[in-house]
Amino acid sequence: MLDIKSARKVFYKGLPDEKVALDGLALSLKSGEFGVVIGSNGAGKSSMLNAISGALSLDSGQIIINGDDVTGSPVHKRAARLARVFQDPMKGTAASMTVAENMLLAELRGKKRALRPGLNASRLATYRERLSVLGLGLESRLDTKVELLSGGQRQSLSLIMAVGGSPDVLLLDEHTAALDPRTADIVMQATVRTVEALKLTTLMVTHNMQHAVDFGDSIIMLDAGRVHLEITGEGKRRITVPELIGHFAVKTDRMLLVS
Numbered sequence: 001m002l003d004i005k006s007a008r009k010v011f012y013k014g015l016p017d018e019k020v021a022l023d024g025l026a027l028s029l030k031s032g033e034f035g036v037v038i039g040s041n042g043a044g045k046s047s048m049l050n051a052i053s054g055a056l057s058l059d060s061g062q063i064i065i066n067g068d069d070v071t072g073s074p075v076h077k078r079a080a081r082l083a084r085v086f087q088d089p090m091k092g093t094a095a096s097m098t099v100a101e102n103m104l105l106a107e108l109r110g111k112k113r114a115l116r117p118g119l120n121a122s123r124l125a126t127y128r129e130r131l132s133v134l135g136l137g138l139e140s141r142l143d144t145k146v147e148l149l150s151g152g153q154r155q156s157l158s159l160i161m162a163v164g165g166s167p168d169v170l171l172l173d174e175h176t177a178a179l180d181p182r183t184a185d186i187v188m189q190a191t192v193r194t195v196e197a198l199k200l201t202t203l204m205v206t207h208n209m210q211h212a213v214d215f216g217d218s219i220i221m222l223d224a225g226r227v228h229l230e231i232t233g234e235g236k237r238r239i240t241v242p243e244l245i246g247h248f249a250v251k252t253d254r255m256l257l258v259s
């Protein structure tokens with residue numbers, strides 16, 4: 001469960017180039033819910049993700065994860081509760097290491113060195129099982145160096161590595177934006193399989209309107225640092241890309257709810 005309550009963040013406060021990044025942002029995701037966040041450049045999407053991860057401290061408001069107020073807690077303390085996948089498929093994995101070694105690296109992240117065992121049969125079996133969820137055949141390529149994988153396989157590996165520690169919330173930060181359309185679709189399919197298999201509470205930021213329409217339980221449109229539009233239920237199932245794009249043109253202070 002994720003709750004953002006009245007989040008406010010102003011950059012260069014009181015100066016001529018003051019920027020209100022978050023303006024009373026309120027957003028709530030139930031356990032296992034998959035929310036898709038869209039919005040124009042500068043709408044506050046990255047600021048929102050950074051506020052959730054702790055990289056950005058709020059001027060006021062609260063971030064609540066599974067009932068715990070984490071607003072004041074630093075990035076490293078929140079890290080165990082959050083998984084985040086970024087745009088660049090080259091960043092989430094180590095190219096010169098094998099798929100299995102990357103999985104091990106992810107598993108041991110943050111653990112004490114003395115307690116670090118190596119790749120053994122039971123670990124490899126676990127990795128095979130986890131990777132099979134992606135539906136990309138990576139489970140039979142444990143010994144392949146990551147640099148030999150396609151961009152889509154590599155980004156999907158980043159995803160499965162990120163969620164290995166059973167996070168409370170998965171943050172997808174335009175994670176298909178750097179991929180060609182076909183590869184982006186493959187990664188989205190792998191994402192949905194993973195989110196559903198692990199029942200992850202997920203917040204995905206995307207500029208891809210087709211993905212926003214096709215995937216997730218709700219669409220949350222940000223504008224000027226607040227939620228401008230929320231589309232859920234039947235409204236989400238029915239909405240088309242042209243209709244969604246039409247909402248970008250409408251500037252209003254009123255929050256719209258389509259369900």
Ligand SMILES: Nc1ncnc2c1ncn2[C@@H]1O[C@H](COP(=O)(O)OP(=O)(O)OP(=O)(O)O)[C@@H](O)[C@H]1O
Nearest residue numbers: 011019020021039040041042043044045046047048
């Ligand atoms: N570190 C910063 N310093 C100053 N202003 C910032 C900073 N980060 C964000 N802003 C400003 O806050 C507002 C929201 O930016 P943010 O990056 O969160 O939007 P965004 O929706 O992620 O945009 P994009 O789609 O372009 O990534 C913008 O006006 C931006 O210029």
